[in-house]
Amino acid sequence: MPDALAKLPKQTYPIALSAVDANYLDHEDDFLPGVVREKLWEIFVEIGRAWGNVPNDSAGLRSSWLEFIEAKVTRSPSYAGEYANAVSVMQELAGVLGRDWAYQQLFFNSGVSPKDPPVTRLAHLKRYVVDEFIAVQITASGFRGFADSIFSPNRPLNYAGFVRGSRYNERPSARLYPRQQPAGTAEVE
Amino acid sequence: MMAKHYQYVLIGSGVAAVTLARQLLANDRATSILILEAGPRVPRGDRRSWWDYILSQRKPYDFCYDVPGENTTNGDVDWGYEGSRIMAYGGSTGHWGAWCLRYKPEDFELFSNTGEGADWPISYDDLDAYYHEAEHYLSVNGDCGESWNAVRAHQPYPRPNFGWTEADGLMVEAFEKNNIEPGAMPVARYRKCMATGTCKYCPIGSRYTAQDVLDELVQDPRHVNLEIRCLSPVVRLVPDRKSNIAAAEYLDTKTGETLTATGDVFVVAAGTYESPKLLMRSKDRFWPDGIGNDHDLVGRYIVSHSFLRVSGSLPANERNWVQEFDFPTLMSRTLDAPEYQLDGKIFIFKNRVLPNVDIARLMIQGKTRDQIRAILSGPMFFELQAFYEEKGQHRNRLVERSGSNRFGLPLMTVNYLREEKFKERADNRLALMKPVIDAMKCENVVTNIDDPGGHHASGTCRMGASPEQGVTDKDMKVFGTDNLYVCSNAAFPTCAAVNPTLTLTAMTLRLSDYLIGNVTQQVRQEMFA
Numbered sequence: 001m002p003d004a005l006a007k008l009p010k011q012t013y014p015i016a017l018s019a020v021d022a023n024y025l026d027h028e029d030d031f032l033p034g035v036v037r038e039k040l041w042e043i044f045v046e047i048g049r050a051w052g053n054v055p056n057d058s059a060g061l062r063s064s065w066l067e068f069i070e071a072k073v074t075r076s077p078s079y080a081g082e083y084a085n086a087v088s089v090m091q092e093l094a095g096v097l098g099r100d101w102a103y104q105q106l107f108f109n110s111g112v113s114p115k116d117p118p119v120t121r122l123a124h125l126k127r128y129v130v131d132e133f134i135a136v137q138i139t140a141s142g143f144r145g146f147a148d149s150i151f152s153p154n155r156p157l158n159y160a161g162f163v164r165g166s167r168y169n170e171r172p173s174a175r176l177y178p179r180q181q182p183a184g185t186a187e188v189e
Numbered sequence: 190m191m192a193k194h195y196q197y198v199l200i201g202s203g204v205a206a207v208t209l210a211r212q213l214l215a216n217d218r219a220t221s222i223l224i225l226e227a228g229p230r231v232p233r234g235d236r237r238s239w240w241d242y243i244l245s246q247r248k249p250y251d252f253c254y255d256v257p258g259e260n261t262t263n264g265d266v267d268w269g270y271e272g273s274r275i276m277a278y279g280g281s282t283g284h285w286g287a288w289c290l291r292y293k294p295e296d297f298e299l300f301s302n303t304g305e306g307a308d309w310p311i312s313y314d315d316l317d318a319y320y321h322e323a324e325h326y327l328s329v330n331g332d333c334g335e336s337w338n339a340v341r342a343h344q345p346y347p348r349p350n351f352g353w354t355e356a357d358g359l360m361v362e363a364f365e366k367n368n369i370e371p372g373a374m375p376v377a378r379y380r381k382c383m384a385t386g387t388c389k390y391c392p393i394g395s396r397y398t399a400q401d402v403l404d405e406l407v408q409d410p411r412h413v414n415l416e417i418r419c420l421s422p423v424v425r426l427v428p429d430r431k432s433n434i435a436a437a438e439y440l441d442t443k444t445g446e447t448l449t450a451t452g453d454v455f456v457v458a459a460g461t462y463e464s465p466k467l468l469m470r471s472k473d474r475f476w477p478d479g480i481g482n483d484h485d486l487v488g489r490y491i492v493s494h495s496f497l498r499v500s501g502s503l504p505a506n507e508r509n510w511v512q513e514f515d516f517p518t519l520m521s522r523t524l525d526a527p528e529y530q531l532d533g534k535i536f537i538f539k540n541r542v543l544p545n546v547d548i549a550r551l552m553i554q555g556k557t558r559d560q561i562r563a564i565l566s567g568p569m570f571f572e573l574q575a576f577y578e579e580k581g582q583h584r585n586r587l588v589e590r591s592g593s594n595r596f597g598l599p600l601m602t603v604n605y606l607r608e609e610k611f612k613e614r615a616d617n618r619l620a621l622m623k624p625v626i627d628a629m630k631c632e633n634v635v636t637n638i639d640d641p642g643g644h645h646a647s648g649t650c651r652m653g654a655s656p657e658q659g660v661t662d663k664d665m666k667v668f669g670t671d672n673l674y675v676c677s678n679a680a681f682p683t684c685a686a687v688n689p690t691l692t693l694t695a696m697t698l699r700l701s702d703y704l705i706g707n708v709t710q711q712v713r714q715e716m717f718a
Contacts, residue, residue, distance in 0.1 A: 051558050075237035108555045131553045135244050138549040158513035160386030161243040173384040174513030175355040
């Protein structure tokens, strides 16, 4: 196993390993330029690729992700500073390590402890962007892809936070025990 | 400043106060009502808050809980305050699980049946129709086919039950092997429930909350005389003669100013903790020991459920079961029956969050796909849980102590000693539960008895047949007064083995009929005087 990102020489990664406050990073305004948004989307897509749990490069999750990003940027505390930081750090890591290896290391060997306060720019990227994108991806249906196959009939149908979409009334909420109580005991259905 | 006068002054803004206001306003849209709430209004349905909850389990109302260590316990258990109530507009329905179970006929006759605890001054039959109304109001999803529902033969639930999940199946079969009838948990959910598993902060308002109902009442332009004041803890009630409460003094915590509201009827709907504290601190020449406390009963008989748990594990989870609802779908009331009443009935249900694997956390830790799949298919855990019914005891009492919390509510101590036979009785109940886990062929079986907590606390202003037996009468009116009511779990003489909110809602509907009837009668008398 190579050294974790957090253990690499600081002089090689002056942005990623520079010290910052553990609190949310400030930004001039609560606006997210399109170019930043698309760089962030790239991180989100790479999460699905790395774990192989979402089909079609996460295209089906983009609307959920956009809604999440919008809520994070326009509501307090704004993540505009975190997102600008993420793009800068990612650019540096990809420049030195190469894009694919940078993502591999970031996801599986960052050396950033989830328990410690994030006091480097790299730690901010991991905590406030990568980790949160992972949670969004899982709740937006990524949980299913850890069953036998993404298309397995036995995979779970629900998970904390998963909202099924506009046809929810026609789809089962969960895998049900096949032997149920006698039906027809309610007034309405 | 001259005090403003209201027909009704309601103290608290949880399900009781809101249901009462709703009924009074439905009867007469012009009814003047003041609702005084100590806590703030926390916005609901906020997408950012919901995402924050998904990411960190941080809820927007977390700051409205009791702070650990603020309130204390004396006795042989550590009374659980934390996370048990929300001090905010809408009260604890902001976080409740919305399990809606009726008390059973024997719950109203505990003393007659066992020689312990107390009887209610009303029977199940007095509440039956109100239960039905409450189930419709709260939109309860349930199954009437279960044997314990025979008592309600002509009252179907308004919504069909949620089915047992595939992961419930093993325990369903284990119940049956032990002659325990499996049932469906009745829960208050609207039809649009999407089972997102984030019930404590529903993104679509699918679970009943008093806050949503109160918002609708406030926004209705016909309700010109309805006022809500948040951040306004009531300091004391002020009688102008022994039987008549004239005013409520309350603190505007934003300005520090003490204000007064006068009223015709006062309803303390402030929960099992705040209701007795308010009565006890309302001392004056008419009530030197506090209102309704001439017999030294206010604050006594505090009781709640103790939580019993039996857990175990199976070596493999071949179908990758995870908890697909955030509420239990499997329960039974077989052990919540008259023959178990003396030693304490139990209401059993499957742990709502097991089996489960937090996939996102594993990814965040850097686990690979293969590692996560191995964990998902590896050992899985099950737990059978139960609420154990304890009986209220005279020696157990909630009292105020010096100091106040961030919302201006006085701090408190619960003096609590277990029943003498508690351990023996609880162990007997665990012995009824353990065969279920054994029948599932679980390994590493562990049993636990948790301390009681505030979630279902009741009894501190309990109803009785006379002032010597209770603080409130069969209509929840404080003995010795003509216009003061305690509409709260505080008025319950027993806590049965199930969640109290459906019963509280039914009691509130009953009280509203009583109050509306009284007003109608009063108007008639005035017309014909």
